[in-house]
Amino acid sequence: MSAVAAENEHTHDHDDHGPAKGIMRWIVTTNHKDIGTMYLIFALIMFFVGGTMALIIRAELFEPGMQFVDPQFFNSMTTMHALVMVFGAVMPAFVGFANWMIPMMIGAPDMALPRMNNMSFWMLVAGILLIASTLFMEGGAPAAGWTFYPPLVLQTGNALPFAVFAVHLLGISSIMGAINIIATILNMRAPKMTLMKMPLFVWTWLITAFLLIAIMPVFAGAVTMLLTDRFFDTSFFDAAGGGDPVLYQHIFWFFGHPEVYVMILPTFGLASTIIPVFARKPLFGYSSMVYATGAIAFLSFIVWAHHMFTVGMPISGELYFMYATMLIAIPTGVKVFNWTATMWKGAMTFETPMLFAIAFVVLFTMGGFTGLMMAIAPVDFQYHDTYFIVAHFHYTLVPASVFILMAGGYFWLPKWVGNMYDEKLARLHFWLSAISVNILFFPQHFLGLAGMPRRIPDYAVQFSDWNMISSIGAFIFGFSQLMFVYIVIKTVRGKDCEKATDEVWEDAHKHGLEWTLPSPVPYHTFATPPEKIPTEHL
């Protein structure tokens, strides 16, 4: 015992570096918890920035006719909403959770490369600043869609080079973050934390990080060619010089399809981490979950052209990409059945994280099914570029990724700050979100099937009713999210809040190393690797 105490004293001696004072704490920090916090706060701010853009879109679409904004600005809003939400909100939020949780989940003292960790956060801020600055430029922000298809995007005004360089900075940020995550997971695990004992959130992030390193340079290359086509006389995407605009689409979607899985795989991982705790059962089919994640990641690289069925591909291409895409339903189905089986006959309770997680399973499955519909090439010819696709990917991103991010916030916040959140308010937040998100996106299926194109500021009168309903849902959803901010601030300040116990959730310590630490978590954790590894999640 005394030897252990001496050992602790020793390690304490080395790690007794508190944070720097004032604002410098955040600028120069190398602590994974500080950096995780910065990522999460930044993501939350961007969630509201992107959300405001979405509400501008929905306000314009509330009625047919031109109401508030001119078409060019409307298109800027659809473009910037997507860029901000993808690169500023969802991805950074998951990186924030990764920073906070991966070292704690695998029993590591910090991330493997702490200085680079700091740099990847600030590089993200720089990238978002660069892209946001285009809103105030001559010619406006990019308005050709987040996919930046040439030749349209080459007509962008002064914003184009800024957008291209923003993509470069965001790419560098993501690659550095991903390298850090891989090195942490492969090199920093506690001795007894073997790969097949890792929590699913860690597993999915390992695979996601691999995807990021593989695809971000591809996007960087694609936008570099846009830049040279516009400013340096190259002809990559210009048929007159022997190039082909469709080449850009192939390169973009080689990046773009894995990119959407970058946003969904950590979602899967977080759901797989949350559901067993509240079902009070081990995760059903742990190893099949790992293999399914790997399979989805592999498939994501060989299905890209299903985004461009109407571009005029050879029939063999259409068929190949159609069948390959359908294969994704198999590992995804494995996951959905595993989550359901985990809950089956579990002693379930329905705290807010669990409510969000269950809503995720149901609503993501719907988003998955509409994806399957569009995987069928001849059918997709009707759906392509309609509101049906808008409904589809919003179902996989909002009630899936965003809901799970909320679930993760409620799940871990008490552990981080040592106070319980207001369960009543949080449930109200959940029900408002879950109902309004369906009012918001479900009607868009009907609009798409009826033929309403996406990315238009005005529409034929027959689309009026569902657009109005969708817009009402959008405003309820958007304003309900302010509740989350209120609940988080209240929990952090801790006034009138219950203190959180060390395990926070009943028997959570059986499910993961993070619940064996005190609440609130000390600034440095696991200076010496833990002896025991919980295995209830297996």
Place this chain on the structure above:
Amino acid sequence: MSTNNEYYIPHQATWPIIGVVGLMTLLAGFANYLNGSSIGAGMMVLGLLIFVVMLAGWFTLQSIESEAGMYNHGVGISYRMGMMWFIFSEIMFFAVFFGALWYTRNLSVPWLGDEVTGSTLWPSFEATWPTNGPGHVGGEFEPMGAFGLPFINTLLLLSSGVTCTWAHHGLLAKKRNQLIKGLVATVSLGFLFVILQAIEYHEAYTEMGLTLGSGVYGSTFFMLTGFHGLHVCIGAIILTVILFRSWKGHFTPENHFAFEGAAWYWHFVDVVWLGLFIFVYLV
């Protein structure tokens, strides 16, 4: 060798934010420059300056810490993983341009000249490679042959790979002299490569009519070889730093990640060149 068994966690780092500010200034300046703004060039210079200072400062700090024995085996593994995955990301970056070349040569150019599109729109266009497209963008040009400077450059880079490995063997066998000689040879061959490529570019622009604007052939040729040349420069600069550190007596057979990382990078640049020589110059 490390005297510390703990994984080294640095506390508070100022170089990363300086690097971010530098890179952001550089890129924002470049964007302004492209838009024709007068402040662009100045911003670029300032940003580049900050960025270079950051690189020098951060790497100096790393080498001081390394020589002080603060990096144990575990830290070394993290650095190696970092370098490996960084090189993987670079491979993917080059894959985009190789992919573009493949797509253009095998799909889009033949489509432009086939009996459907070509005969309708551009009956006189022959879908052969090299091409500057049906619009003859950039005017008449002569394609770059493989067996002149490019072949000499291939020999140079391949030999530099050998000298680099020879230097590594010297380091492992504690033959400091061999290490330094090997590195001097590698760096010299690297910079010689860059000089020859500059001559090649000069010939292309002044005598062959081949420019970045020579249709899709010029685009793929200069973007692929240009990005590669940039990487050779970066690799040669890294190796120069390693050379100076070797002179100062840094590195032991057990602890020399910086050398290894630089060598991996150099071999990567080497392999990309082989791909270029085959697919851009030969085939």
